[in-house]
Amino acid sequence: MTVQERFLRYISFDTTSDESCAACPSSERQWALARVLEKEMKDMGVSDVRLDGHCYLYGHIPSNAPGAPAIGLIAHMDTVDAVPGGPIHPRVFRYEGGDIVLNREKDIVMREKDFASLADHVGKDLIVTDGTTLLGADDKAGVAEILTLCEFVLNNPDFRHGKICVGFTPDEEIGRGADLFDVKGFGADFAYTVDGGRPQGVSYENFNAASAKVLVHGFSIHPGSAKNKMRNALRMAIEFNSLLPASEIPECTEGREGFYHLCRLTGEEQEAEIRYIIRDHDRQKFEQRKERMQKIAAYLNDKYGDGAFELILKDSYYNMKEKVQQRPEVVDRAFAALTACGLTPVSAPIRGGTDGARLSFMGLPCPNLGTGGYNGHGIFEYACVQEMAIMVEALKKIVEANA
Numbered sequence: 560m561t562v563q564e565r566f567l568r569y570i571s572f573d574t575t576s577d578e579s580c581a582a583c584p585s586s587e588r589q590w591a592l593a594r595v596l597e598k599e600m601k602d603m604g605v606s607d608v609r610l611d612g613h614c615y616l617y618g619h620i621p622s623n624a625p626g627a628p629a630i631g632l633i634a635h636m637d638t639v640d641a642v643p644g645g646p647i648h649p650r651v652f653r654y655e656g657g658d659i660v661l662n663r664e665k666d667i668v669m670r671e672k673d674f675a676s677l678a679d680h681v682g683k684d685l686i687v688t689d690g691t692t693l694l695g696a697d698d699k700a701g702v703a704e705i706l707t708l709c710e711f712v713l714n715n716p717d718f719r720h721g722k723i724c725v726g727f728t729p730d731e732e733i734g735r736g737a738d739l740f741d742v743k744g745f746g747a748d749f750a751y752t753v754d755g756g757r758p759q760g761v762s763y764e765n766f767n768a769a770s771a772k773v774l775v776h777g778f779s780i781h782p783g784s785a786k787n788k789m790r791n792a793l794r795m796a797i798e799f800n801s802l803l804p805a806s807e808i809p810e811c812t813e814g815r816e817g818f819y820h821l822c823r824l825t826g827e828e829q830e831a832e833i834r835y836i837i838r839d840h841d842r843q844k845f846e847q848r849k850e851r852m853q854k855i856a857a858y859l860n861d862k863y864g865d866g867a868f869e870l871i872l873k874d875s876y877y878n879m880k881e882k883v884q885q886r887p888e889v890v891d892r893a894f895a896a897l898t899a900c901g902l903t904p905v906s907a908p909i910r911g912g913t914d915g916a917r918l919s920f921m922g923l924p925c926p927n928l929g930t931g932g933y934n935g936h937g938i939f940e941y942a943c944v945q946e947m948a949i950m951v952e953a954l955k956k957i958v959e960a961n962a
């Protein structure tokens with residue numbers, strides 16, 4: 560099967576994950592695709608195919624090149640729930656430039672001026688949606704590329720490679736894809752998530768991330784007799800926020816600039832609650848951001864009385880760079896593979912996290928590779944057929960034993 564055929568097959572399954580469900584997998588519908596992949600892997604001859612009780616699917620291809628490293632390839636099976644995950648009506652066509660009409664009836668058009676990446680795909684075959692769903696290239700393009708590689712390796716016994724470990728996870732889009740990943744059983748020396756965009760991208764820097772919850776305890780009294788008595792929790796919450804640096808917010812930052820993001824503010828005079836996420840690529844600056852919040856809470860507790868502000872900080876994940884840097888061969892290998900495929904590798908810092916970041920801290924260094932999928936998480940998601948094929952070639956170079 561070609562990578563395009565595989566891809567079209569996998570996106571016919573709606574595998575939307577569900578943040579509101581605490582179980583793993585978070586949605587029963589992820590099983591249907593997992594079982595199809597399990598059967599495909601067994602049929603093509605992947606060894607020790609194992610679909611566990613939480614919808615994690617593993618398998619490996621034994622090494623035929625003694626001494627070569629065991630390399631893991633990881634993708635996620637779920638899709639995001641921000642837009643409908645099915646039924647997907649994909650369209651494959653040769654892109655000649657200009658705007659793309661996704662849905663004439665509903666007047667849904669992908670404008671060239673809104674999506675700069677389109678300019679790189681003139682003359683290429685694109686797969687788009689009908690404007691009513693996402694496409695699922697994030698990350699079924701990754702799944703299709705990994706299994707196309709596996710089929711090639713198993714059909715070409717002369718191709719020399721180390722052990723190839725394959726892992727497909729549920730629930731990545733709700734941040735839980737690494738939670739129950741069996742790093743030990745997976746058996747790789749290092750790995751790559753195949754879950755990015757453009758094929759030349761290799762990402763091994765992501766945010767350090769924490770969440771902050773601020774509970775504000777006020778004192779409510781009839782406004783007519785409030786003088787010198789009322790402590791309005793809402794106004795106190797606004798005061799807390801006003802003490803944070805005004806320009807260190809997502810709207811004003813890019814590249815490696817960190818931020819505090821106010822994502823929720825609720826309450827009334829008596830009680831209020833503020834939620835933030837804190838992000839910074841630099842670990843030291845990340846720690847300083849948390850300290851600044853603690854200092855603001857302490858200052859306001861001096862002002863309003865002890866216990867008026869309760870600050871609960873929780874780290875979410877860390878920048879994988881500090882782990883990946885200890886194993887430079889992991890990024891070097893990806894760069895060499897992409898270069899051999901005629902690409903010029905680039906690594907831009909990710910302004911987010913990846914499952915690979917969590918896995919890196921679980922002992923499995925794990926940068927992220929591209930898929931040829933674009934505009935994930937929305938109706939303008941599309942995939943480039945030629946770039947998916949290039950990624951299969953790049954994966955071959957990555958797992959190939961340099962004899």
Ligand SMILES: [Zn+2]
Nearest residue numbers: 635697698754
């Ligand atoms: Zn993804």
